[in-house]
Amino acid sequence: MSHWYEDAAIVPDEDIRAAALQRQDSLTKPKGSLGQLEKVAVQLAANQHSNTPVVDKPLIAIFAGDHGVTTEGVSAYPQSVTAEMIRNFSRGGAAISVLAKGLGAEFTVVNVGTVYALEDLPNVQDRRVGSGTQNMCVTEAMDVEQCEAALAVGRDIIDEAGDINVFIGGEMGIGNTTSAAALAVAHTRLSATAMVGRGTGISDQVLAKKSAVVTRALSKHLAQMKNGLEVLRRIGGFEIAALAGAYIRAAQKGIVVLVDGYICTAAAMSAVKINPSIRPWLFFSHCSAEPGHGRLLTKLEAEPLLQLDMRLGEGSGAALALPILQAACHLHNQMASFDEAGVSRGND
Ligand SMILES: Cc1cc2ncn([C@H]3O[C@H](COP(=O)(O)O)[C@@H](O)[C@H]3O)c2cc1C
Numbered sequence: 001m002s003h004w005y006e007d008a009a010i011v012p013d014e015d016i017r018a019a020a021l022q023r024q025d026s027l028t029k030p031k032g033s034l035g036q037l038e039k040v041a042v043q044l045a046a047n048q049h050s051n052t053p054v055v056d057k058p059l060i061a062i063f064a065g066d067h068g069v070t071t072e073g074v075s076a077y078p079q080s081v082t083a084e085m086i087r088n089f090s091r092g093g094a095a096i097s098v099l100a101k102g103l104g105a106e107f108t109v110v111n112v113g114t115v116y117a118l119e120d121l122p123n124v125q126d127r128r129v130g131s132g133t134q135n136m137c138v139t140e141a142m143d144v145e146q147c148e149a150a151l152a153v154g155r156d157i158i159d160e161a162g163d164i165n166v167f168i169g170g171e172m173g174i175g176n177t178t179s180a181a182a183l184a185v186a187h188t189r190l191s192a193t194a195m196v197g198r199g200t201g202i203s204d205q206v207l208a209k210k211s212a213v214v215t216r217a218l219s220k221h222l223a224q225m226k227n228g229l230e231v232l233r234r235i236g237g238f239e240i241a242a243l244a245g246a247y248i249r250a251a252q253k254g255i256v257v258l259v260d261g262y263i264c265t266a267a268a269m270s271a272v273k274i275n276p277s278i279r280p281w282l283f284f285s286h287c288s289a290e291p292g293h294g295r296l297l298t299k300l301e302a303e304p305l306l307q308l309d310m311r312l313g314e315g316s317g318a319a320l321a322l323p324i325l326q327a328a329c330h331l332h333n334q335m336a337s338f339d340e341a342g343v344s345r346g347n348d
């Protein structure tokens with residue numbers, strides 16, 4: 001049986017890529033002097049099958065879920081913060097609320113599975129597929145139906161979005177850096193200590209425990225983790241699965257994806273393992289202060305745009321990187337060529 005998440009993404013146009021590369025080299029600047037902005041513009045042009053790429057209609061969706069692994073004592077904050085922060089997103093008080101407002105972006109918060117149901121809140125959608133995941137050290141984080149349902153939540157958010165051309169996913173889930181680290185270990189085969197970080201700010205003692213928790217979870221599930229979906233189901237989270245589903249659907253619809261920090265990158269890695277054809281659609285905002293993030297980005301051959309020592313999540317880094325993606329498009333589309341401007345070419 002084939003599944004929606006296995007359907008191919010839109011394939012970049014190689015003729016447009018060649019034309020976009022040629023255009024970059026015709027613009028009034030030394031060749032290559034706009035660095036990564038040039039690469040970004042060329043990739044966006046190829047993806048969008050247009051030599052005038054555009055990322056001016058963003059959707060920011062924050063997916064929230066609770067994690068059973070928090071019972072192991074792996075976060076500096078209590079599990080109740082996940083739901084409390086949903087209220088804060090709704091009221092406009094969170095970092096991402098402020099950044100989304102500044103960007104004028106469409107903004108929504110999606111509860112994929114907090115432990116407790118929340119009251120009705122403005123801008124918050126209740127799509128809970130369970131009351132938090134199970135503790136991955138003891139059993140699978142999600143059963144098959146929950147994992148499929150969480151992936152479909154992400155898909156539906158993209159399908160129900162208005163006219164968008166760029167998607168930013170964010171996450172909120174106390175304990176989710178443990179899940180992200182476990183996913184990172186599973187997909188890189190690097191050690192737990194290389195992939196585990198301080199998350200919300202844990203002590204040395206808790207850090208050692210967190211590594212042991214990830215090691216235990218991996219040894220419990222490794223033999224049965226035969227594909228990307230099983231990895232996600234066994235050691236992922238509801239919000240991580242929803243992000244993966246949203247990334248896959250965005251790529252299938254030709255919507256550019258701006259991936260945020262460590263947890264979102266773990267979701268992106270899961271999505272690529274489930275459906276490798278989505279990879280060209282993923283742009284990476286920043287390298288977070290979590291040491292595992294850089295290693296996971298390297299595994300994905302990703303070149304993040306920013307390095308700001310951030311370790312927040314919520315989609316905050318991606319929101320900050322969006323204007324850079326937009327600037328890359330404006331420069332590509334609006335700069336004058338040497339011929340147009342009457343500027344002499346070099347012999348580079
Ligand atoms: C007030 C607050 C706001 C947040 N916003 C994002 N996170 C971030 O921290 C959590 C992951 O860290 P750990 O694995 O250590 O629990 C996630 O919810 C992530 O989005 C927050 C965490 C807190 C405490």
Ligand SMILES: O=C(O)c1cccnc1
Nearest residue numbers: 261262263288311312313
């Ligand atoms: O990089 C991230 O996304 C991150 C790091 C620490 C805590 N929350 C999120």
